[in-house]
Amino acid sequence: MKLKFLILSILVLLITKSYSQEKVYYNQTEFGILFGNSVETWNGERDKRRDFSMVTFHGVKISRHHVVGMSTGFDQYEDLSVIPIAIGWRGFLGRESKPQLIGGFDFGGGSALFEKKEVTEWYESWYKGGVMISPSIGVKLPAKKGKTSLTMSIAYKRQELGFFMGYFDQGNNSQPLIRSRLLPGYSSMTETSYLFHSLVARMGFSF
Amino acid sequence: MACQDEVSSTYTYRAMVPVYLAMSDVRARQIVIEPGQDLENPGKIYIYGDYLLINEPQEGIHILDNTNPAAPVNLNFIPIQGNVDLAVNSNMLYADNFVDLLVFDISNIRSIKQVERVKDVFNHMYSNSDTGIILTFKDSVITSEADRGFKRGNVFFTNSSLGFASNFSGVAQSYGQGGSMARFTLMSGHMYAVDDRSLRVFDVKDPARPKHLQNIDLGWGIETIFPFKNNLFIGSTTGMHIYDASKPSNPTKMSVFEHLRACDPVVVNEDYAFVTLRSGNNCWDAINELQVVDIENLRAPKLVKAYPMLNPHGLALTGDHLYIAEGRHGLKSFNVADVTGIDKNQLEFLQSMKSVDIIPGPKSLIVIGPDGVCQFDYSTPYKLKPLSCIDVKNPIVV
Numbered sequence A: 001m002k003l004k005f006l007i008l009s010i011l012v013l014l015i016t017k018s019y020s021q022e023k024v025y026y027n028q029t030e031f032g033i034l035f036g037n038s039v040e041t042w043n044g045e046r047d048k049r050r051d052f053s054m055v056t057f058h059g060v061k062i063s064r065h066h067v068v069g070m071s072t073g074f075d076q077y078e079d080l081s082v083i084p085i086a087i088g089w090r091g092f093l094g095r096e097s098k099p100q101l102i103g104g105f106d107f108g109g110g111s112a113l114f115e116k117k118e119v120t121e122w123y124e125s126w127y128k129g130g131v132m133i134s135p136s137i138g139v140k141l142p143a144k145k146g147k148t149s150l151t152m153s154i155a156y157k158r159q160e161l162g163f164f165m166g167y168f169d170q171g172n173n174s175q176p177l178i179r180s181r182l183l184p185g186y187s188s189m190t191e192t193s194y195l196f197h198s199l200v201a202r203m204g205f206s207f
Numbered sequence B: 001m002a003c004q005d006e007v008s009s010t011y012t013y014r015a016m017v018p019v020y021l022a023m024s025d026v027r028a029r030q031i032v033i034e035p036g037q038d039l040e041n042p043g044k045i046y047i048y049g050d051y052l053l054i055n056e057p058q059e060g061i062h063i064l065d066n067t068n069p070a071a072p073v074n075l076n077f078i079p080i081q082g083n084v085d086l087a088v089n090s091n092m093l094y095a096d097n098f099v100d101l102l103v104f105d106i107s108n109i110r111s112i113k114q115v116e117r118v119k120d121v122f123n124h125m126y127s128n129s130d131t132g133i134i135l136t137f138k139d140s141v142i143t144s145e146a147d148r149g150f151k152r153g154n155v156f157f158t159n160s161s162l163g164f165a166s167n168f169s170g171v172a173q174s175y176g177q178g179g180s181m182a183r184f185t186l187m188s189g190h191m192y193a194v195d196d197r198s199l200r201v202f203d204v205k206d207p208a209r210p211k212h213l214q215n216i217d218l219g220w221g222i223e224t225i226f227p228f229k230n231n232l233f234i235g236s237t238t239g240m241h242i243y244d245a246s247k248p249s250n251p252t253k254m255s256v257f258e259h260l261r262a263c264d265p266v267v268v269n270e271d272y273a274f275v276t277l278r279s280g281n282n283c284w285d286a287i288n289e290l291q292v293v294d295i296e297n298l299r300a301p302k303l304v305k306a307y308p309m310l311n312p313h314g315l316a317l318t319g320d321h322l323y324i325a326e327g328r329h330g331l332k333s334f335n336v337a338d339v340t341g342i343d344k345n346q347l348e349f350l351q352s353m354k355s356v357d358i359i360p361g362p363k364s365l366i367v368i369g370p371d372g373v374c375q376f377d378y379s380t381p382y383k384l385k386p387l388s389c390i391d392v393k394n395p396i397v398v
Helices: A002-018 B023-028 B154-175
Strands: A025-037 A048-063 A066-077 A080-093 A100-111 A123-128 A130-142 A149-168 A186-206 B006-022 B045-048 B051-056 B060-065 B073-079 B086-089 B092-097 B100-105 B113-118 B126-128 B133-146 B183-187 B190-194 B198-203 B211-217 B222-228 B231-236 B239-244 B252-258 B266-268 B272-277 B289-294 B302-308 B315-318 B321-325 B331-335 B346-350 B357-360 B365-369 B372-377 B385-390
Touching: A025 A066, A025 A149, A048 A080, A048 A100, A048 A186, A066 A100, A066 A149, A066 A186, A080 A130, A080 A149, A100 A149, A130 A186, B006 B023, B023 B100, B023 B133, B045 B086, B045 B357, B045 B365, B051 B086, B086 B183, B183 B222, B190 B222, B198 B222, B222 B266, B231 B266, B266 B315, B272 B315, B315 B357, B321 B357, B321 B365
Parallel strands: none
Antiparallel strands: A025 A048, A025 A186, A048 A066, A066 A080, A080 A100, A100 A130, A123 A149, A130 A149, A149 A186, A186 B006, B006 B133, B045 B051, B051 B060, B060 B073, B086 B092, B092 B100, B100 B113, B126 B133, B183 B190, B190 B198, B198 B211, B222 B231, B231 B239, B239 B252, B266 B272, B272 B289, B289 B302, B315 B321, B321 B331, B331 B346, B357 B365, B365 B372, B372 B385
């Protein structure tokens, strides 16, 4: 995963360089709110999620109406903080000096690197990142002077995450059971996968 | 928005699953000798002439040709359900088969025949002796899935996993270390089998026809039995029992040397008993030490000296040389001619040789540990020379 991102960033840099004669760099940075419905609680109730989200997209114009690049940012899902890293596309409809419609698509992964691995005498646990997909649609309102535009967008964001918790074998079982799904050293394991569906409303600027 | 977050969990845990078997079914199955099989999880090892007989707990017995200890050859496998121990008496192999004792003629190792079944001698295994149903436990890994999400699912599973863990350790104790395992030893035409609380005496003067004589109640937590000069030294979690077996059919208790609750294998020579105490989950809150007990007067054994150890498991004594399996810490050897200065007479400490048990054979010292079943040339006691290791599929973790 990391290697793929490294290759991609080199690729993006190369493209940036090859287009450096013209003004090709495009940045779109937005802040907003993630909306979602969390999982049913034990008594059948559903909580609404409303958390902070930000995204910053850096790309290069590959044609008049298309930009490709990378995006990163910060998403909060209740008590979990996720750093999304993705490759993305932005497409523009309309004349450049006028308000434009923006279509976007980001595909990548979310990393739970802010969630600390917990290790105690009895167990250890950690979060694992997962796949992120986010199509979006928005508007770009250019300022009267300069290159900066105001942007507003609505996006859907699908984020997968994993959680692992393993209780250490306290010496009751000296023999690991081979051909079993239990990893050596644990007496029990819980593997949980999360899938968050969110609607994102964001506002920011681009240049 | 209609879309809702999704959470699914898989919970994987280890458990002892009860298995009920009808003894009539077990007895109806013909035991067919199989070709040699890989060692998976070796239990008791028995040296018989040029052969090694290695128990695969609950599964049967491997027979290996150990004519050349540097290159043992896996010959064949006797599949015996519920088997945990064995002994050989004049070409007759005794093996437990749940509640029964089986006798095999192994005079021709390539043509082993079952010659006798002594029924209902380990009858403590019956869960219902009227219907002939036995209860055993199978060590299993179970995976359960919950796709109806719980918010932050780990809170729920944390509690349940602790519940399972404690259940499991409870079961493990009644099954493993101090459990229903029989331990066999032969002396003066009799076989003695100890389980967790009793001593069973068999007359084996006719090797092919063992006769069950009696059960002697020993208390509880019995682990090992060591015969020496018409005496039986029985190690339990609370002490060492000494029985006089000069009348072999009716051993009588002479004394109990009590110590802290611990796992405690015992070896004995003319004057002293060497007992290792080790801490560990099944062994309560013990200390790690080697105790030397003066047994000149068998009716009043007394502690000579205790030496701190790291985590001693099994031990072996040959002449003046004592070998101690120190678990994950390695293997130690001592000269014990001077029992008051054993710590000053350490010969070797092989830290890479993790070990749990040691058997001093006529040709080699057999060491059991995470690397499998390894053999050493110990003709020079202060310098062990590795000969071979038999690979084990599922080696012990120390």
